[in-house]
């Protein structure tokens with residue numbers, strides 16, 4: 411693929427998981443990368459691997475829930491590379507708790523601040539530059555952005571919110587040359603579950619998912635880049651996810667049971 415050669419890509423959540431895999435594959439494809447997340451040490455590890463592949467890179471340590479930090483991220487991108495072609499809103503956090511067992515409800519605000527507002531702020535400041543380049547915006551949501559999943563109530567709400575925002579924006583931008591690709595992955599191997607907010611508001615530590623049996627971050631990143639290159643409207647991952655969309659139209663309770671089983675079996 412040549413789509414990303416010399417394109418300037420801002421990638422949030424580049425310090426681990428899917429974001430790190432995206433960074434390495436974009437480096438392989440000759441993109442100029444702005445790598446963003448909070449953990450500077452881990453970002454620099456990703457950066458070093460990208461530089462080894464010959465990529466030009468710039469690292470920005472930020473919290474995407476802070477609006478001014480997102481503004482500075484885009485400003486630094488333009489100062490460094492002079493243009494912006496692709497924004498990948500990938501930074502995210504999750505939860506693993508039944509709603510009626512949560513004892514620290516205030517911690518749940520964080521999910522919306524990072525997943526939803528973080529994507530909104532980055533997109534807001536990037537848009538003028540993306541209009542100039544007729545660029546692309548990617549929103550990494552989740553299958554929970556398509557259907558409800560137990561233990562994920564607020565996380566699912568943040569991903570539904572992302573879908574509502576980006577689907578609306580896509581219509582507004584129809585004549586602008588800017589395309590929006592929404593991504594709906596199923597379970598993917600990453601650090602997200604160990605860091606998931608549990609019932610007491612603290613990270614749960616051990617992943618309840620059979621991590622070795624689910625999609626790798628590399629496979630997920632490959633699919634994201636193919637869809638982004640093709641300016642696809644959306645990408646729903648996994649056979650279960652794709653079939654679930656159709657089944658939900660005629661037998662929504664069956665999809666509820668599939669979602670429950672996925673959480674109970676951890677795959």
Ligand SMILES: NC(=O)c1ccc[n+]([C@@H]2O[C@H](COP(=O)([O-])OP(=O)(O)OC[C@H]3O[C@@H](n4cnc5c(N)ncnc54)[C@H](OP(=O)(O)O)[C@@H]3O)[C@@H](O)[C@H]2O)c1
Pocket residue numbers: 422423424425426427428429446447448449450452472473474475499500501502503504524550551552553594595596597598599600601602603605
């Ligand atoms: N893994 C899955 O099963 C799965 C499934 C569906 C969707 N997704 C989505 O995929 C995206 C990537 O997740 P992942 O699975 O790769 O998880 P991950 O390994 O935990 O990576 C999450 C990334 O987001 C960054 N991040 C978290 N909070 C941030 C903040 N406030 N500001 C800036 N960066 C922040 C993290 O870096 P720092 O900690 O350094 O800030 C990290 O780079 C998320 O949006 C997630 O919801 C994942």
